[in-house]
Amino acid sequence: xxxxxxSQLEMEGGRLRLLWEQCKSYLFLSLSELCLAVFLILxxxxxxxxxxxxxxxxxxxxxxxxxxxxxxxxxxxxxxLSFKIAAYAFLLGLLQVTLCQMLLTVSLKFISSIxxxxxxxxxPSLVLVLALVFGQEKLRFLTxxxxxxVWGLASSAAGALVxxxxxxxxxxxxxSSTRLHVQWTSDGVIGVVLLxxxxxxxSFWNITVGHVVRIYPAELSLTAxxxxxxTIQIGIITAVxxxxxxxxxxxxxxxxxxxxxxxxxxxxxxxxxxxxxxxxKKGPVFTTAFKPLLVxxxxxxxxxxLHSSVHLGSIIGAVLVVAGVxxxxxAKARERNEISVQTTSPExxxxxx
Numbered sequence: 001x002x003x004x005x006x007s008q009l010e011m012e013g014g015r016l017r018l019l020w021e022q023c024k025s026y027l028f029l030s031l032s033e034l035c036l037a038v039f040l041i042l043x044x045x046x047x048x049x050x051x052x053x054x055x056x057x058x059x060x061x062x063x064x065x066x067x068x069x070x071x072x073x074x075x076x077x078x079x080x081l082s083f084k085i086a087a088y089a090f091l092l093g094l095l096q097v098t099l100c101q102m103l104l105t106v107s108l109k110f111i112s113s114i115x116x117x118x119x120x121x122x123x124p125s126l127v128l129v130l131a132l133v134f135g136q137e138k139l140r141f142l143t144x145x146x147x148x149x150v151w152g153l154a155s156s157a158a159g160a161l162v163x164x165x166x167x168x169x170x171x172x173x174x175x176s177s178t179r180l181h182v183q184w185t186s187d188g189v190i191g192v193v194l195l196x197x198x199x200x201x202x203s204f205w206n207i208t209v210g211h212v213v214r215i216y217p218a219e220l221s222l223t224a225x226x227x228x229x230x231t232i233q234i235g236i237i238t239a240v241x242x243x244x245x246x247x248x249x250x251x252x253x254x255x256x257x258x259x260x261x262x263x264x265x266x267x268x269x270x271x272x273x274x275x276x277x278x279x280x281k282k283g284p285v286f287t288t289a290f291k292p293l294l295v296x297x298x299x300x301x302x303x304x305x306l307h308s309s310v311h312l313g314s315i316i317g318a319v320l321v322v323a324g325v326x327x328x329x330x331a332k333a334r335e336r337n338e339i340s341v342q343t344t345s346p347e348x349x350x351x352x353x
Contacts, residue, residue, distance in 0.1 A: 025278050026329075029290040032271040037297035039267045040116060041305075042259040044108045051256060052246040053106045054238040056263075059249070061097060061231040063264025068224035068273065078218045088212045089225035092205060097230025098237070099201035101268060103194045110191025117298040118161075119195050121321070124288040124328070125153050126203035136210050137285050145331040149285075152327030156292040159320025168312030206275075206284040213280040223273045282332070289328045292321040 047053055072078070107116060128149070131137035140146040216222055249256055278287040296318045303314075 025282055025286075028274045029278060029287065030293060032274050033290055033293040034297050035262065035266045035271065037117060037294055037301055039259065039262050040108070040298065041301055042255065042262065043105060044112065046252065046256050046259050047109055049250060049252055051249055052242055053109055054102065054234070054242055055247045055249070056260070057102050057105050058231065058235050058238050060260055060263040061101070061227055061234065061268055063260060064269035064272070065224060065227040065231050067265050067269045068220060068227055071273075072218075072220040072224045076218055076220045078221045079216060085212070085216045085222075086225070088208070088216070089222060090229045092208060092212065092222075092226040093228070093230030093233060095201045095205040095208065096226060096272070097268075098233045100198045100205060101230075102234050102237075103198040103201070107191045107194035107198065110187045111195065116195060117295045120199065120202075120294055121156055121159075121292045122199055123203055123206070123291050124285070125157060126199070127206045127284050127288045128153060130203055130207045131210075131283070131285050134207055134211075136207065136283065145334050148327045148331035148334075152289075152324045152329075152331065154324070155320050155327060156324030159292065159295075159317040159322075159324060162313050162317035162320060166313040166317075168314075168316070203288075206279060206288055209276050209279045210284045213276060217280065219273055219276040219280060223276050227268065227272065286329070286332045289325055289332070292325050296321055 043056070046056070104116065128137060128139075132139055139149060141150070212222065213219060251257055275287055299314055299318055
């Protein structure tokens with residue numbers, strides 16, 4: 001009886017571990033987008049108080065580099081480092097830190113965080129196109145999976161555009177209203193240009209990471225090196241373009257410190273690692289499929305924390321975004337199941353059932 005109970009417990013433990021393995025990528029990527037939505041709102045508030053954006057990005061990445069380096073040296077076994085891997089890490093730092101993170105952060109001076117959240121929904125579509133071009137993804141257009149991918153991306157993009165371009169009637173009028181539309185002044189144009197370059201860089205980063213993690217399977221170490229090179233790059237740029245007085249931070253009752261910690265440890269630390277890990281496990285298209293959740297989280301935070309008015313367009317757009325994410329993830333799950341069925345022997349399938 002004891003042996004039978006022990007066997008049942010082991011089977012239950014095995015099922016729970018299998019369930020955790022299947023669900024953890026969904027959980028981590030969703031939490032990553034939630035933390036980014038919180039950070040964007042905090043950063044927009046901090047920058048409105050006069051803190052220099054470039055100096056903030058440097059401090060943020062110094063924190064993330066130290067944090068990831070400690071984790072990498074403590075927890076990860078690394079293959080030998082070569083000049084080729086170091087060069088890739090330099091390139092990844094240029095794409096993700098210098099051209100993406102720095103430009104997106106600076107753009108918050110010119111455009112709102114909710115507008116940036118909406119625009120970032122273009123990344124999944126761009127990554128899918130690049131993945132098809134570079135052979136990291138296959139699109140069987142005439143199959144159910146292929147159609148689900150296409151309509152999922154279209155639904156997410158349409159939902160983001162609805163939130164951005166159409167307010168609709170007000171459903172709940174609260175104490176303030178957040179402006180979603182870009183004012184096409186010179187500042188607005190600058191913000192959009194910075195945003196476009198940042199989005200393109202992020203898309204190329206996702207594709208490049210997919211290649212690098214296959215030849216250097218140490219995501220923590222790779223992310224730490226990427227942050228180190230990126231921090232050096234933006235540090236040099238910032239030292240050249242801003243005066244010494246701009247390096248000083250106004251702590252604003254601790255809000256700046258909280259934003260730095262969230263940005264350094266979570267957004268540019270753990271989230272970078274989670275993305276690299278997910279790209280290795282699931283591919284770049286699956287990883288970026290969670291980007292549309294950012295606009296939903298931003299909308300919810302703007303509504304319930306900042307008391308922005310709720311419009312019909314926001315509700316419809318959020319539903320379209322969630323439906324698009326579900327379609328794309330459903331298509332990827334079907335693909336993985338087909339591959340598993342094709343590669344798993346009948347005996348192993350019987351033992352796993």
